[in-house]
Amino acid sequence: MQRDLVIKWHFPHPAEKVWECLTTPALISQWLMKNDFKPVVGHKFNFHTKPIPKMGFDGIVYCEVTEVVPGKKLVYTWKGGSAPDNLSLDTILTWTLTPQEDGTELLLEHKGFKGFKNYITSIFMGSGWRKHIPRRMAQVLNEMK
Amino acid sequence: MRTTLDPFQAIADPSRREILMLLTKDKQTINGLAGNFDMSRPAVSKHVKVLYDAGLIIINNQGRERYCELSPDGFNSVKEWLSYFDKFWRNKLQNLENLLNQHKNEKN
Numbered sequence: 001m002q003r004d005l006v007i008k009w010h011f012p013h014p015a016e017k018v019w020e021c022l023t024t025p026a027l028i029s030q031w032l033m034k035n036d037f038k039p040v041v042g043h044k045f046n047f048h049t050k051p052i053p054k055m056g057f058d059g060i061v062y063c064e065v066t067e068v069v070p071g072k073k074l075v076y077t078w079k080g081g082s083a084p085d086n087l088s089l090d091t092i093l094t095w096t097l098t099p100q101e102d103g104t105e106l107l108l109e110h111k112g113f114k115g116f117k118n119y120i121t122s123i124f125m126g127s128g129w130r131k132h133i134p135r136r137m138a139q140v141l142n143e144m145k
Numbered sequence: 146m147r148t149t150l151d152p153f154q155a156i157a158d159p160s161r162r163e164i165l166m167l168l169t170k171d172k173q174t175i176n177g178l179a180g181n182f183d184m185s186r187p188a189v190s191k192h193v194k195v196l197y198d199a200g201l202i203i204i205n206n207q208g209r210e211r212y213c214e215l216s217p218d219g220f221n222s223v224k225e226w227l228s229y230f231d232k233f234w235r236n237k238l239q240n241l242e243n244l245l246n247q248h249k250n251e252k253n
Binding site: 005007009011013017018021027030031032052106108110 | 229230231234235240242244246248249
């Protein structure tokens, strides 16, 4: 299983414009989700979207800004789950901007998914059950690596 | 209608993890599972229902018995997050690009 999500995207626009879209709440809500973001380390904010019950997601993303390098880098936590006290998704989002001749390269890293795999594997591997795990189950766990 | 539950919530309970462990060995009836616990059969049955609702097990009727079996597909839901977010972010980045293009055009 792939643990991190990394996406590169090229914008034919200057970095300051892209940065503006990443850090201005009214603009963020136009392309991402409704939010109360502030580019201030320690600021806690939420994104609001449609719930996905199948994945145990109540539609609210709980975030906290952990790093701001104006115009270059923005990092915030990205947590979600079925309720505020049951946040099964505990990830980190990093936005890195690199100016280029013809625009800006945006690197989006969404990390921390490995906790899921560890959680489930530890349950199954934890107490000597390993040798009893049928092939099919072992296969599933392997795929989750 | 079958309700869906967060699989993480389902496995947060030690008794339910124990049931899943037992099922890694072989499929079992609810009575068979109940034999491994101090709790009552209805209590075991309730846990089985939670696991079923979370998609972690399947239940097959064979004659008069109901057999519980692990459902690897249920565990796959964990993996769905990554592919979900991959689509999600590509979609959102496209929105962002459109927004930037739009602003540029308005100024020109």
